[in-house]
Amino acid sequence: MKKYDVVTTLSYPKTGAMGKTGTWRIFRPILNKDKCVKCLRCWIFCPEGAIIRKEDDSVEIDYDYCKGCGICARECKVKAITMEREE
Amino acid sequence: MKVVVDTGNHIAALAAKLAKPDVVAAYPITPQTTIVEKIAEYVAKGEFSGDYICVESEHSAMSACIGASAAGARTFTATSAHGLLLMHEMLHWAALARLPIVMVNVNRAIGPGWTIWSDQNDSMAQRDTGWIQIYCSSNQEIFDSIIQAFKLAEHKDVQLPVMVCYDGFILSHTSMPVKVPEQKEIDDFLPKREPAWVLDPENPVTHGNIIMPKDYPSIRKAMQDAQENAKKLIPEIAKEWKERFGTYHGDLIEKYRCEDADYIILSYAALGAESKVAIDMLRKEGKKVGLARLRTFRPFPSEDILSLAENADLIVIDRSISIGFEGPLFTEVKSCLYEKSDARVYGFIAGLGGKDVRYTDIGKIVDRVIERKQDGVLWYDMEGGK
Numbered sequence: 115m116k117k118y119d120v121v122t123t124l125s126y127p128k129t130g131a132m133g134k135t136g137t138w139r140i141f142r143p144i145l146n147k148d149k150c151v152k153c154l155r156c157w158i159f160c161p162e163g164a165i166i167r168k169e170d171d172s173v174e175i176d177y178d179y180c181k182g183c184g185i186c187a188r189e190c191k192v193k194a195i196t197m198e199r200e201e
Numbered sequence: 202m203k204v205v206v207d208t209g210n211h212i213a214a215l216a217a218k219l220a221k222p223d224v225v226a227a228y229p230i231t232p233q234t235t236i237v238e239k240i241a242e243y244v245a246k247g248e249f250s251g252d253y254i255c256v257e258s259e260h261s262a263m264s265a266c267i268g269a270s271a272a273g274a275r276t277f278t279a280t281s282a283h284g285l286l287l288m289h290e291m292l293h294w295a296a297l298a299r300l301p302i303v304m305v306n307v308n309r310a311i312g313p314g315w316t317i318w319s320d321q322n323d324s325m326a327q328r329d330t331g332w333i334q335i336y337c338s339s340n341q342e343i344f345d346s347i348i349q350a351f352k353l354a355e356h357k358d359v360q361l362p363v364m365v366c367y368d369g370f371i372l373s374h375t376s377m378p379v380k381v382p383e384q385k386e387i388d389d390f391l392p393k394r395e396p397a398w399v400l401d402p403e404n405p406v407t408h409g410n411i412i413m414p415k416d417y418p419s420i421r422k423a424m425q426d427a428q429e430n431a432k433k434l435i436p437e438i439a440k441e442w443k444e445r446f447g448t449y450h451g452d453l454i455e456k457y458r459c460e461d462a463d464y465i466i467l468s469y470a471a472l473g474a475e476s477k478v479a480i481d482m483l484r485k486e487g488k489k490v491g492l493a494r495l496r497t498f499r500p501f502p503s504e505d506i507l508s509l510a511e512n513a514d515l516i517v518i519d520r521s522i523s524i525g526f527e528g529p530l531f532t533e534v535k536s537c538l539y540e541k542s543d544a545r546v547y548g549f550i551a552g553l554g555g556k557d558v559r560y561t562d563i564g565k566i567v568d569r570v571i572e573r574k575q576d577g578v579l580w581y582d583m584e585g586g587k
Contacts, residue, residue, distance in 0.1 A: 118357040120397040121423030122299045125407045132411075 130179065135162070139182030141197040143175055149194035156186035156195060202446070205381045209372035212340045212379050213279065213305050213365075214239035216347035218249055219387045220303070223274035226254035226265035230284040231317045232369035233307040237279060251275075259284035263291035263302075270300035271408060273399040275351065278302065281369060282309035282323045289327065295362045296331025296424060298408060301354030301394070302362040303347065304332075308470065309369040310554040318555020319368035321470060321521040325498075325529045327364065331424050333431055334498040337367040338474035340377040342450045346496075348391060349438050355394045358430040368471040368520075370555070382446050390445055428500040435497060453502035455494040456509075458484060462491030464570060465509050467534060468518040469495040472551070472558060476518070479563035490567055495530070503537035510544035516570050518563065518581075520552040527578045551581040 125131055152171040164180035165173050175186075187195040205215065214236045217225065227237045243249035252269075256262045262278050270276040280288060285306050295302050310320040324334060335350060337343045343365065350363040367373065382390075398406060412420065436452035443449040455473070458480050459465055466476045473494030483490045493509050495502060509515065519528025526532065531548035538544060547570050552558040562581065569575045 118397055120299045120357075120360045121420050122297065122398075123408060123410055123412045123420065124398055125410050127405050127407070 134178045136164075136176075136178045136180050139177075139180060140200055141182040141184055142177070142200050143180065143182065143184065143186055143195045144198055145173065145175055146194045146196070147172065149192050151192055151194075153191065155189045155191065159185050159189045161185065202380055202382050202386075204378050206376050206378045207340070208235065208374050208376050209340045209343050209367055210235040210307065210374065211239050212344050213347060214243070215381065216344045217277045217279075217303075217305075218243050219381075219384060220277070220348050220351045220391060221250065221275065221388075222277040222303075223251045224254065224266070224269035225249075225251060225277045226256055226262045226269065227278045227280070228256050228259050228262045228284060230259070230281045232309055232373045233279050233281040233284070233305065235373070236305060236307070259287040260291060263288040263295065266302045266304075267291060267295050267298065267300055268400075270295070270302050271298065271400045273394070273396045273401075275355070275394045276300075276302045277304070279305035279307070281307040282311055285323045285327065286311070289330070292327055292330040292332060292362075294409075297420060299360040299397070299424075299427075300362060301351070301360055303350045303354055304362065304364050305343075305347065306364050306366045307369045307373045308366050316554050317369065319371055319471065319520070320553045320555065321366070321519075322553075324364060324366045325521045325523070328499060328529065331361060331428075332499065333359075333361055333363040333428065335363065335365050335496055336470040336473070336498065337365065337372065337450075337496075338471055338494060339450070340372060340375070341379045341448055343367055343372065344379050344381065345442055345446075345448055345450065348387060349442055352391050352438050353431060353434055356430075356434055357395075357397070359427050359434060360397060361424065361427050361431065366470065371471040380446065380448055386445065390442070432500045432502070435500075451494065451496055452505075453495070453497045453500070454505050455492075455496060457492040457494070459491030459493060459509060459513070461489055462513045463489045464516055464567060465491045465493050465513045466516045466518060466563065466567065467493050467495065467506070467509075467530060468520075469498065469530065470520065472518055472520050472563075475558060475560050476563050478560035479567070482560060482564055483567055488567065488571065498530070501533055501537070506534055506537055507541055510538055510542040514545040514547070514570070516547045516549070516567060518549045518551050518566065520558075522550050522553065531578065547575050548578040549581050550578065553582055556582050
């Protein structure tokens with residue numbers, strides 16, 4: 115459909131359109147997999163989509179884009195995520 | 202082709218209908234009201250195929266137009282005076298987003314004191330928004346300009362919103378005969394819009410996201426380039442219209458009896474039409490005076506004005522005032538002549554708040570210049586026509 119360009123502010127969604135926002139982080143969430151009960155509250159609440167949900171509902175943290183807000187640690191009912199200051 | 206006798210506002214509504222906008226979002230305000238009433242009537246009678254959105258303010262009207270235009274719709278609205286001022290933020294938004302919205306602004310003076318009569322302070326205050334501004338001086342020009350405005354706005358080299366302006370009551374509520382082409386002929390002249398980008402859930406895009414300082418100047422420069430492109434396209438579109446439908450009102454400016462003129466009046470909108478009558482009167486008196494009626498204020502026809510100033514002094518009549526300085530057209534005319542012309546430029550303020558300016562008044566303005574009674578900017582209104 116698009117036959118010509120116009121200069122204005124357009125951006126198309128892609129991972130990391132604004133660069134690796136994980137560099138903004140001051141506190142780093144650390145996941146203790148032994149405590150995790152796969153409730154997925156962290157995955158639901160993460161505002162950045164930086165919690166990666168695996169096939170078996172276990173989770174991993176995408177440190178390239180996690181800004182360290184700590185919401186996952188606050189929402190985790192079994193305290194499987196702790197926030198530690200970045201070095 | 203048929204001839205319709207109707208008011209400027211009803212002619213504007215008819216032009217808007219024939220341009221087949223997908224969306225009209227508007228809020229009524231005197232003296233624009235009868236445009237939106239007429240469009241509502243078209244909707245009620247099933248003669249209008251687009252969506253008509255009733256909104257709660259002009260800020261919302263322009264916001265709805267922006268959303269619709271961003272989704273790819275051909276979009277029309279209309280307003281006046283305080284309505285236009287309330288839209289101001291979104292006018293910038295529409296232009297920076299490069300959305301080809303067409304809007305009628307029925308010029309009305311600003312209150313307080315409460316006024317519904319014409320002057321151009323409302324649209325002149327939108328000068329820097331990026332909108333193309335066209336000023337009309339007859340109902341035929343209103344009709345032709347609105348349909349041409351869609352073609353101009355939607356041109357791939359322009360992609361800017363266009364404001365079509367005309368004086369409240371003087372044109373908006375005055376009936377004149379207008380040649381109206383058939384729908385099929387309008388459709389041939391104005392094909393469907395082909396947007397450069399659209400908001401589409403199937404192909405997601407973010408518009409208006411953050412832009413870093415290093416990139417921002419380029420979007421402003423692109424708007425400036427688009428206005429320059431419009432300067433070339435306005436005459437081309439007017440020529441195509443003339444060939445198809447026979448009516449023509451000038452390119453960026455309409456020149457009248459300028460060839461051998463010692464003095465040329467520069468004005469716009471209804472004062473431009475009144476000046477034409479004044480020119481005939483002055484010519485009969487043996488005074489070599491011509492008229493250049495500006496049809497566009499943005500883009501500004503600086504090259505045309507420079508060429509007019511080669512052999513004539515210029516008399517600028519503004520129905521508008523930039524408080525603290527002078528008439529806006531007076532300022533711009535002098536600016537484009539700077540270091541390029543020795544022509545003298547005389548500035549007059551006339552007709553604010555709808556104060557009547559007759560062709561005899563324009564004759565008196567010209568006489569003042571010829572008799573060298575003019576010094577600086579003259580508030581003709583305050584003279585009481587003396």
